[in-house]
Each structure stands twice: as structure tokens, then as C-alpha cells.
Amino acid sequence: MAAARRTLRWVAVAAAAVAAALALDNGLARTPPMGWLHWERFLCGTDCAAEPRRCVSEQLFVEMADRMAAEGWRDAGYEFICIDDCWMAPTRDKQGRLQADPARFPGGIRKLADYVHSKGLKLGIYSDVGTKTCAGFPGSYNHYDLDAQTFASWGVDLLKFDGCNSDSLEQLAEGYRLMSLALNKTGRSIVYSCEWPFYLRPVQKPNYTEIKQYCNHWRNFYDVYDSWSSIKSILDWTALHQDTIVKIAGPGGWNDPDMASTATCIPLEASAKKTFHQLLAENGKGENWGRNMEGKGSDGTLGSGSCLHKQYQLRTQLVIGNFGLSWDQSVTQMAMWAIMAAPLFMSNDLRHISPEAKWLLQNKEVIAINQDPLGKQGYQLFKDKNFQLWERPLSGRAYAVAVLNQQEIGGPQKFTFSLTFLGNGLACNPACSIRQLLPASRDCGVYSWISSLSVEVNPTGTVLLKVLPL
């Protein structure tokens, strides 16, 4: 019976693919998926003896799942907790199945999935279309069905499928298609995250209509880094290619500009055992530092639970942590990922996160824009030497509007723009009410179609607005 149902599903999927369905027909990712993914923050840490709290291990995911459930992340919409590369043992098991590294994941993935599910969350896992993953662990080439079945039997809910180590582009494309079909054949709902267009692009123009038939979201561009130059390059690339990629995004299939590394907290190791004033003296006299009091010892030193963060300042200098975005740049990333209808995967350490970063990442009104049910991706309307203006059509004839100040010198700059042209002349016609969501929320009032609006934007920062028709 189950086999017959699976066969039927497969026939249905194959038929749908042949019939050029608009989106992968698995009913998933109707809005951009949200969650946490280990890569940008934790990379390929495998030495748990030396770095027990930073290595890619069962413990890391259990601790993140605990935080996600207990500290408002799940309730804000971040439902997937995703394992990236480096979770595997170096070889497959005797039956040819992928297996987790037994020392780092002693309970195995099934047990971890059960734990994650018990917290009301979903588990994501990682594999690769080629013979090896990008970090050199076993890839899924020639094992697509077996690996899909293994993931389904473990209770996995999302697969990030990387594109390293294929012999040819044909093999890469075929692998992405076959894994999509293999996941569907399992009968389990598994969101399928691809990097297919990114690996094709240097040689071939991606066929997004086809990619959308197989994938729930797809990476187009390089990995995000924890730096302003990386965020800028992703935004520039997206604006440059918007004529091709914006129209393809929608419920079931999204352009993926990669993880949100937004975090402004610098965790202190227990060994630091320094007072706040010592740290100030060593790391940034005269700068505007703040701190989270959590973890402060009775002797006034800051222990491993402490969290030091620079507040509202513009220098991108790295001091003791590896966090490259200023407050304004973090605001820009959050605002622009909402405008771009981007899958919202954080890659940060939820055990050490500043109240400001948490406020930003859990901001209900901004998340509502990211998750807007109309599912239309936003686009750049205007750009000059100093400013970029973006808009995103929302349900209920509303629009999200972002003004980014790309100057990296000077102070806040005023940008004035006419409301007449927003939404092709419809957003504020005949009138609209405007609310600012970022960097702080406030009602801006009611405007008519022929009005202009002025906003003040910090260097590398963004003002995010919601325009509601009246």
C-alpha cells in the first residue's frame, strides 16, 4: 500500500515536472522558510576536545534548539534548526548509508530530530549533489534515493543540497533533479534548498523556470560573510540581476541570498575574566560600548556567559570577536532580507546574543514583511551615489519601502523622495499612511499622492517603511 502510494506520488511528481509546473509541487515553503543554520558562525569545527562549545555536534544543535524554543525565536517564526556541512563520518556505513560522526553526534540524527521535534521545531540537514561535500565529506552522487530515504527515516524536514564536486554541469543539473524526485518519493515533507544556479552561473545562464520546478529555494551568489562588503555585494548582485530573478520568486520557490549573520554581541570566554573597564581600556577607549550584565561575577569580572556589544556605532573594526556588522549594517541586512523575500536563516550564537540583535531579528513587523503571503520579491527602484530606494508589493495593496544610505563617510543624510511613483503610481493613490519599522518604529502620518517624504538615514543603514493605502 505504502509502496503503491509512493509510486503514485512519483508518477505525479514526474508528470508535474514534464508539464512544466510553476513551482515545486510539494506544498512547502509557501512563505520564505525561517530558521537557524550553523555554517557562517560555526563553519567546520570538528575538534570537540579543544572547542566543545563551538564544534559541529549534537550538543550544539540541542543547545540552539533549547534557546530557539525558550527565547522567543520559534514563536517569532524561526522553525528550522539546520545542520550544514561537516556533520558526517568520513565514510558511509556498511549498507552504504550516510552516517553522522559517532563521536560528535553520539545519539545519531534520528534522536536529534526527535529532540528538535519535541521542542516544536524542525530539523534541516546538508548534503551535496557531487561525490563529496564542499568540505570533503561523502557526497550524495549515485546515492540520491538512498540518501533521501535515510533523511526521511530520520525525520529530517529540510535538505540543503550543495553543488561541489560534480564532473560536469549536466551531472550537477541531473543530480539536483534526481534528488528533488527522490525526496518526493519518500512521502515525507522535506523542504529542498538548492545551490544549483550559483554553481551553473559562471558557465551557463540558469533556467530559473526549471529550477523552481525542483527546488523550494536556491542560492544565486557567493556565501555570505560577516562583513559589510559581503552584504553590499549580495545587494548589488541582486539589483543587477533583478529583471531575471525577481519575477521568478513566489510561494513555493525563493531566491536565497544566504544567511543573516546579524549579531552585535561579542561573547567572552571564561578565560578572559576581565572587568568591563579592563576590556574598555584594551579594546576601544572612547567608543560607545554597552554590555549585557548576564554572567557578571561577584568580583566584577565578566564570565563566559557575558556578552559585550558595540552600540549604535559605525566602525566595522573587529576587536575581540568575529562580528563584522555594525548596528546600522545589521538593520540594513534585516530590512533588505525582508524586501527580498529571502529565506531567513540566522547564523549566530543564540547563547550569546545582545538584546538589540534579538530585538531586530525577532521584530514582528519586519518578519511580517518578509513573510507576506502575496509572496512577491521586492526590487530596486532608484540608485545614485548616496542612496538606494527599494520597494516590495505586499498583500492588501500595501508596500514595503527601504531607503539605504550607502555612503560610508559622514553622518546621517536626508533623502527626500516623491510618493507619486511608488508602486507604479498606486501605492499612495489617492493617499496613504506611512509607518517606519526600522531602525525604530514610529507612525509617520498620512500623505497624499503628490507628497514627498524625507527620511534621515545613517551611513550604511536603512530606513524601512510600510506604506498602507487609504
Ligand code: GLA
Ligand atoms: C559552500 C556553501 C556554504 C556551506 C559550505 C559548506 O561553500 O555555499 O553555504 O554550505 O559549502 O562546506
